[in-house]
Amino acid sequence: MKIIVCCKIVPDEQEIGVLPSKELDLSKASWKISQYDLNAIEAAKKLSSETSGFLTALSVGRSSALEGTKIRKDILSRGPEELALVIDDTHMFSDSLETAKAIAAALKSTDGFDVVLCGTGSGDLYSQEVGIQVGALLDIPTVNNVTDIRPNGNILEVERTLEDGIEVLEVTLPAVLSVTSDINVPSVPAMKEIMRAGKKPVHVLEVPLTDALPSINNLSQQVPDQQERRMIIIEGDDEEAVESLYQFLKKEIL
Amino acid sequence: MPFQSIFVISEKKESLYELCFGARKLSDQVTAVIFGDRTAAENVADCGAKCVLYCPTESCIPEDYCKAIASEVKKSPCALVLLNNSVRSRCIAGKLGAYLDTAVITCASEIVADNGDIVCKRTVYGGAAISSQAFTGSYGVITVGNGIFGDIDAKYPVTEKIEQISEKPECTVKIIARNEKKSGGTNLAAAKRIVDVGRGLASEEDLDMCNQLASLLDAEVGCSRPVAENNKWMPISNYIGLTGTTVKPDLLFALGVSGQVQHIAGINKSKVIVAINKDKNAPIFKNADFGIVGDIYKIVPALIKKLS
Ligand SMILES: Cc1cc2nc3c(=O)[nH]c(=O)nc-3n(C[C@H](O)[C@H](O)[C@H](O)COP(=O)(O)OP(=O)(O)OC[C@H]3O[C@@H](n4cnc5c(N)ncnc54)[C@H](O)[C@@H]3O)c2cc1C
Ligand SMILES: Nc1ncnc2c1ncn2[C@@H]1O[C@H](COP(=O)(O)O)[C@@H](O)[C@H]1O
Numbered sequence: 001m002k003i004i005v006c007c008k009i010v011p012d013e014q015e016i017g018v019l020p021s022k023e024l025d026l027s028k029a030s031w032k033i034s035q036y037d038l039n040a041i042e043a044a045k046k047l048s049s050e051t052s053g054f055l056t057a058l059s060v061g062r063s064s065a066l067e068g069t070k071i072r073k074d075i076l077s078r079g080p081e082e083l084a085l086v087i088d089d090t091h092m093f094s095d096s097l098e099t100a101k102a103i104a105a106a107l108k109s110t111d112g113f114d115v116v117l118c119g120t121g122s123g124d125l126y127s128q129e130v131g132i133q134v135g136a137l138l139d140i141p142t143v144n145n146v147t148d149i150r151p152n153g154n155i156l157e158v159e160r161t162l163e164d165g166i167e168v169l170e171v172t173l174p175a176v177l178s179v180t181s182d183i184n185v186p187s188v189p190a191m192k193e194i195m196r197a198g199k200k201p202v203h204v205l206e207v208p209l210t211d212a213l214p215s216i217n218n219l220s221q222q223v224p225d226q227q228e229r230r231m232i233i234i235e236g237d238d239e240e241a242v243e244s245l246y247q248f249l250k251k252e253i254l
Numbered sequence: 255m256p257f258q259s260i261f262v263i264s265e266k267k268e269s270l271y272e273l274c275f276g277a278r279k280l281s282d283q284v285t286a287v288i289f290g291d292r293t294a295a296e297n298v299a300d301c302g303a304k305c306v307l308y309c310p311t312e313s314c315i316p317e318d319y320c321k322a323i324a325s326e327v328k329k330s331p332c333a334l335v336l337l338n339n340s341v342r343s344r345c346i347a348g349k350l351g352a353y354l355d356t357a358v359i360t361c362a363s364e365i366v367a368d369n370g371d372i373v374c375k376r377t378v379y380g381g382a383a384i385s386s387q388a389f390t391g392s393y394g395v396i397t398v399g400n401g402i403f404g405d406i407d408a409k410y411p412v413t414e415k416i417e418q419i420s421e422k423p424e425c426t427v428k429i430i431a432r433n434e435k436k437s438g439g440t441n442l443a444a445a446k447r448i449v450d451v452g453r454g455l456a457s458e459e460d461l462d463m464c465n466q467l468a469s470l471l472d473a474e475v476g477c478s479r480p481v482a483e484n485n486k487w488m489p490i491s492n493y494i495g496l497t498g499t500t501v502k503p504d505l506l507f508a509l510g511v512s513g514q515v516q517h518i519a520g521i522n523k524s525k526v527i528v529a530i531n532k533d534k535n536a537p538i539f540k541n542a543d544f545g546i547v548g549d550i551y552k553i554v555p556a557l558i559k560k561l562s
Contacts, residue, residue: 011379013379013380013382013514013515013516014514014515014537016379016382016515018382023383024379024382024383095357096348096351096357096358096360097351097352097355097356097357097358098357100352121497123380124378124379124380125378126360126378126380126496126497127357127358127359127360128344128360129344129347129348129351129357129358129360131348132344132345132347132348132349132352133348133349133351133352133357133358135349136320136348136349136351136352136353137352140426141426141427142345142348142349142426143345143427144341144344144345144348145341157430158427160341161341161435162340162341162342162435163340163341164434164435165432165433165434165435166432166433166435167315167429167431167432168429168430168431168432169427169428169429169430170427170428170429170430171427171428181479181483182482182483182484182486182490185484214357214390215355215356215357215389215390215391216356216357216359216387216388216389216390217387217388217389217390218385218386218387219373219386219387219388220385220386221378221383221384221385221386222383222384222386223382223383223384224381224383224384224522226522226541227522227523227541229527229540229541229542229543230543230544231539231540231542231543231545232543232544232545233534233539233542233544233545233546233547234545234546234547235534235546235547235548236546236547236548237546237548237549237552237553239556241546241548241553242553242556242557242560243560245528245530245544245546245553245557246557246560246561248528248544249471249505249528252505252526253447253471253504253505253526
């Protein structure tokens with residue numbers, strides 16, 4: 001089975017700063033694999049081993065995110081045999097359709113696939129829509145919030161968790177599935193895999209993105225007002241600390 | 255782009271009324287799309303829509319109607335589509351968006367008409383910023399965050415215009431089973447006091463200690479996303495944060511919560527935040543009114559003793 005897992009490279013949210021203008025300062029943030037795409041990679045690795053498949057990772061973005069060898073190795077150390085990249089600095093990839101069109105174009109340029117896996121939502125935008133829109137653009141079956149995938153010949157039996165129930169669905173291939181972040185616990189890459197990652201191929205795809213136009217205009221981005229906090233912090237877990245916590249609670253609420 | 259016409263799509267009656275109420279603040283031309291038979295449509299004829307389109311689902315799932323719905327929407331030269339923010343609605347939204355050549359604005363926290371434009375707000379970067387966005391094309395698709403339109407304080411006439419959607423569903427995935435799931439969980443959104451448990455808790459049995467503290471404080475117990483998702487110690491509906499429940503208690507007591515931005519986004523509205531964490535650099539302390547740098551396994555049992 002040929003499996004493609006989509007993963008996004010995003011700025012590390014813990015390193016995002018705030019400018020005096022109350023806009024975000026992304027300049028000091030390092031790049032990382034979007035947290036919940038680690039679950040997609042893990043699910044793809046499992047499906048690939050169950051079906052003696054071949055796993056390719058695909059990422060779309062600007063050169064600042066995708067040029068680094070460290071991030072490329074990080075992806076490849078987690079299971080994929082190869083990495084395909086669409087690098088383009090003329091697009092912002094800041095709306096779900098723009099990104100989905102770029103991914104769909106990349107998928108069309110490959111020599112076929114059986115399953116595309118996406119994560120539940122990207123760490124920066126979290127629109128939870130890119131996978132579904134890719135499936136719709138390619139006019140192939142697509143399911144979101146997938147919590148289990150069971151291969152069965154050339155179909156997949158897929159479990160999808162809704163707010164009030166669970167559906168079991170039969171999906172013919174090729175298809176696009178978006179998995180949840182609780183489908184598995186991503187494994188930590190072994191030393192051997194980290195060593196091997198540097199030798200795996202990275203393909204920078206040349207795909208036309210002329211119709212991947214944005215359909216959303218970002219008017220402004222503002223840091224919300226933070227609630228003032230008293231920040232009375234004491235160190236130590238002795239009797240004295242517990243007593244002052246008790247006194248605080250007593251004064252506030254009891 | 256002014257959108258004269260609004261389509262409201264909903265699989266649930268409550269969210270249909272809420273969305274139609276919101277849609278009517280933006281336009282008089284509201285069409286409701288529901289999943290079910292003619293009787294189901296007649297039952298919601300007073301939702302505020304000019305027309306109710308129904309999509310029978312005895313032999314398919316709502317998603318199978320996406321192309322049919324897109325054809326209806328395209329009969330208007332420009333239109334906005336509103337859905338709630340459930341798993342299924344997001345699937346319908348994404349497909350419709352692709353057919354209407356538009357991105358989806360997911361989980362909008364505000365939708366207002368501004369100089370003829372519809373402007374939406376949504377949270378990005380894990381809660382670090384709020385983005386204001388508008389569609390650039392003739393169509394837009396929005397999933398709406400919970401309760402953003404406020405209480406419904408209008409009554410609308412019953413519409414006579416009830417029609418079956420004209421195109422047939424297109425079945426792309428086959429449903430072989432469906433099990434109801436008990437939603438369970440506590441109503442954290444309304445809780446006055448909350449004990450908020452993070453991954454600092456070492457094992458599931460230790461929840462006893464947290465429950466005991468909660469009952470002494472007359473509080474509900476919530477948790478961080480990984481405690482529910484990875485550890486599966488609490489229902490998914492009990493996790494707090496940007497993508498979980500937003501809470502606004504008088505007291506939030508965080509135990510072993512690091513205070514990452516996505517979690518803070520959900521507890522920000524608490525009146526008083528108390529935190530215990532053994533790492534003095536944990537970001538939760540920047541968001542706490544009172545904090546102890548220490549071990550929850552020492553402090554919580556001692557506090558329980560004092561309280562009881
Ligand atoms: C798109 C996206 C959306 C997300 N949405 C949410 C969300 O809505 N809600 C949410 O919660 N998370 C969300 N997250 C996850 C979030 O980034 C953090 O991973 C998560 O909040 C961390 O949970 P935690 O604080 O329980 O665990 P950790 O970050 O692992 O923190 C555990 C803490 O416990 C402390 N500790 C350990 N042992 C002890 C002890 N004995 N005594 C005292 N302290 C101890 C440690 O010092 C540490 O600070 C989201 C992430 C992404 C990418
Ligand atoms: N730029 C990108 N490159 C590769 N995959 C992406 C990209 N953006 C989104 N995805 C995939 O789509 C999923 C949903 O993203 P989103 O709709 O932005 O929340 C992510 O978890 C990824 O699997």
